[in-house]
Amino acid sequence: MSSTNFSALFTNFQSVFIEAGEKVFASNYIPNHLWHREEEMKSLVNYFRSIITEPTGSSRKVVLYGPVGTGKTVISRAFGADLTRYLRSEHKPGDPSFRFFHVNCRKTKTPHLILTTVLRQLVPGFPLRGFSVDELLRMFSLLLYEQNLVSLLVLDEIDYLISDERTDFLYALSRIEEGESKIRNDHFSTFPGNHTESRFNLLCCTRDKNFRYHLDSSTISSLGRNFITFPPYTRNQLFDIVSSRAELGLREESYNNDLIEVIASLAEEYGDARFAIELLWRAAKLADREKKDQITAEHVRKAVVSVLPIEKSVLEDLNTHQKLLLLSIARLLCDNRPFVTTPEVKHSYMSVCEEAGVRARRQTQMWAYLKDLGRLGLIQQEVENRHKNGRSMGRVTTIRVRDIPVNEIIQSLNHLIEDSQS
Ligand SMILES: Nc1ncnc2c1ncn2[C@@H]1O[C@H](COP(=O)(O)OP(=O)(O)OP(=O)(O)O)[C@@H](O)[C@H]1O
Ligand SMILES: [Mg+2]
Numbered sequence: 561m562s563s564t565n566f567s568a569l570f571t572n573f574q575s576v577f578i579e580a581g582e583k584v585f586a587s588n589y590i591p592n593h594l595w596h597r598e599e600e601m602k603s604l605v606n607y608f609r610s611i612i613t614e615p616t617g618s619s620r621k622v623v624l625y626g627p628v629g630t631g632k633t634v635i636s637r638a639f640g641a642d643l644t645r646y647l648r649s650e651h652k653p654g655d656p657s658f659r660f661f662h663v664n665c666r667k668t669k670t671p672h673l674i675l676t677t678v679l680r681q682l683v684p685g686f687p688l689r690g691f692s693v694d695e696l697l698r699m700f701s702l703l704l705y706e707q708n709l710v711s712l713l714v715l716d717e718i719d720y721l722i723s724d725e726r727t728d729f730l731y732a733l734s735r736i737e738e739g740e741s742k743i744r745n746d747h748f749s750t751f752p753g754n755h756t757e758s759r760f761n762l763l764c765c766t767r768d769k770n771f772r773y774h775l776d777s778s779t780i781s782s783l784g785r786n787f788i789t790f791p792p793y794t795r796n797q798l799f800d801i802v803s804s805r806a807e808l809g810l811r812e813e814s815y816n817n818d819l820i821e822v823i824a825s826l827a828e829e830y831g832d833a834r835f836a837i838e839l840l841w842r843a844a845k846l847a848d849r850e851k852k853d854q855i856t857a858e859h860v861r862k863a864v865v866s867v868l869p870i871e872k873s874v875l876e877d878l879n880t881h882q883k884l885l886l887l888s889i890a891r892l893l894c895d896n897r898p899f900v901t902t903p904e905v906k907h908s909y910m911s912v913c914e915e916a917g918v919r920a921r922r923q924t925q926m927w928a929y930l931k932d933l934g935r936l937g938l939i940q941q942e943v944e945n946r947h948k949n950g951r952s953m954g955r956v957t958t959i960r961v962r963d964i965p966v967n968e969i970i971q972s973l974n975h976l977i978e979d980s981q982s
Contacts, residue, residue, distance in 0.1 A: 573851050574811070576844050581809035585841035587834070590637055593804065596797040597631055600624075603788045604639050604763075608712065611643065611761060615656050615710040619737045619758035621783045623772070624765045626790025628937055629832030632765040635790075636714045637662060643712070656710045656759065663713065665720040666877055671729040674715070675700060682707065697732055704759040712761045719768050719935045720877070727776055734782040736760045767937040792831020799824040802836045810844060815855045819843075822857045826864060838867050874936060875972050881921050882929050883973050886938060888912040889959055890969040899958040905930070916977060930959070 583589060594601070607622045624632045640660035647658040661678050668674050675696035679686045682703050691699070704711055713733075718726065737758030764771075764783070772780055772787070793801065803820045823843075827836035840855075842863035847855040878886065888908035892900040900908075906926065913920040921929070933939045940960045945952065961969065 574853060576810055576814035576847050576853065576855055578809065578811055581811075582841070584805055584809040585837055590634055590641070591804065591808070594631065594635060594638055595800045595804065596793065597635055597790070600631075600635060600788055600790060601639065604635070607786055607788075608639075608643070608761060608763075611658065611710060611712065612647065612650075615658070616757045616759055619760050619762075620786070621734060621762040622764075622786040622788065623783060624763065624788050624790060625767075625769065625771060627767060627792055627831070629830070629834035629836075630790035630792060631833060632790055633716055636716065636763055636765060640712060640714065656708045659709050659711045661711065661713045662716060664716045666717045666873070669720060671721070671725055671732075672696065674729075678713065679703070682709075693729070693732070697736065701736055701760070710759045710761075712763060714763045714765065716765045718764045718766050718771075719937075723774060723935075727774060727779070730764075730783060731776060731779045733760075733762055734779045768935050793827075793833055793836075794831065795824045795828040798827050798831070798833060798836045801833050802827075802840055805837055806840060810855075811853075814844070814847070814853060819855055819857060819860065822860050826860065835867060839863050842867055874938070875969070876976060878933075878936075880918065880977070881925075882932055883977055884912050884916060884918065885909050885926065885929050886933055886961075887970060887973045887977070889933075889939060889961060890966040890973070893961055893966045894970065899960045902930075902957045902959065905959060 584591070604622070608620050610618050610620060624636060626632050640662060644658055644660050651657065659682070661681065663674050663677055665674070668677055671693050675693065676686060676688050676691075679696060679700060682700075703709070715721075721729065737760060762783070768774075772783075775783060799820055802823050803817070806815055806820060820840075823836055823839050827833075827839065839860060843855050843859040846859040846862055847853075850859075852859075875883070875886075885905070888911075889900060889905055891912070892904055892908050906923070909926060910920050920926075930939070930941065934941050938961065942958050942960075943955055944958050945955055
């Protein structure tokens with residue numbers, strides 16, 4: 561008897577995943593082929609073409625906007641990797657070298673930390689403390705010149721920077737090239753004095769449709785114009801995305817196109833590729849747990865319950881009051897209501913705080929948190945004119961939860977709030 565047969569007998573179980581297949585379902589996996597984003601990729605190339613044609617000639621700033629799971633992160637990473645590879649292959653002695661930085665603002669939460677993270681990639685061991693944001697910006701600018709570099713910085717999930725800090729930081733970054741020549745002139749007597757030189761390019765990823773309205777007017781002129789919108793994926797597009805992940809990670813006999821169809825149609829409502837991929841992964845895990853060699857539609861249906869169409873960490877990263885506020889909205893919506901109004905939310909929030917033994921925040925702070933939840937794409941607020949029996953009832957602000965099953969939110973938040981209090 562061969563050893564493989566023996567081990568098959570021994571385990572008597574074959575996973576639906578191929579060997580190391582699970583890694584293609586991980587959130588940081590970048591597939592070789594990105595589906596249905598050719599136009600968006602082309603726009604990116606067009607905006608940043610000058611990095612290739614005149615690397616130090618002008619600075620570009622672009623914003624990628626799209627709802628959850630529409631490919632902003634994966635496209636920006638793939639673009640950075642492709643550009644790095646291309647410029648490396650074309651590099652001639654004396655040319656500036658290209659450096660790509662990708663920073664996730666959910667994990668790297670302040671401008672100070674963002675800049676030190678970037679500087680540490682240029683100067684290993686760069687100190688984490690001791691410099692102001694202005695000083696760090698100056699050093700970054702000088703290092704780009706000193707090391708003869710051209711850079712592209714991606715600020716992913718930029719919605720997580722605190723509003724005021726974000727506005728100031730983007731303003732400072734949008735003016736970096738104006739400061740650059742002056743700083744270098746002061747520092748390097750040999751600097752050739754090309755005042756238009758710039759070595760810094762910026763790409764911001766946001767879920768906030770109103771991103772540009774949070775910028776001040778001078779930043780809008782450099783950052784607010786270059787928008788690339790990532791629409792939610794359609795059912796057929798989700799089919800292609802999930803199907804190619806299945807090919808990469810699963811045994812061929814373990815699934816069929818009908819199964820992928822079921823997943824695509826369940827995810828269609830959100831147009832969210834992450835949700836679709838995670839659904840397949842969870843269904844596959846369930847099949848493994850039940851020691852089945854086929855993944856079935858029933859596995860998928862069971863998996864739906866455990867997958868939130870938004871990354872769990874988004875909820876985890878909310879502060880306690882943001883969580884309590886979202887919980888109070890979700891509870892109200894639990895009664896099958898399409899929306900709730902702000903006075904109702906206030907009332908519910910007070911009682912949720914009381915239950916949790918936490919002092920409720922003042923109204924202005926509560927409004928600010930509501931805005932944060934909107935910015936993160938968790939709720940939608942709209943001002944509507946209401947009518948009853950043909951008579952105007954005035955304007956009310958309605959709040960809806962992004963299409964997430966409210967029971968799921970309630971469960972997750974209850975756990976998170978309990979954890980944070982224990
Ligand atoms: N066009 C595509 N082709 C193949 N896979 C894709 C495509 N778009 C997205 N994905 C996959 O879907 C998942 C979610 O994509 P991604 O993380 O880029 O979304 P996002 O827009 O950044 O979402 P968020 O707003 O939550 O940050 C990832 O696993 C990614 O690899
Ligand atoms: Mg992302």
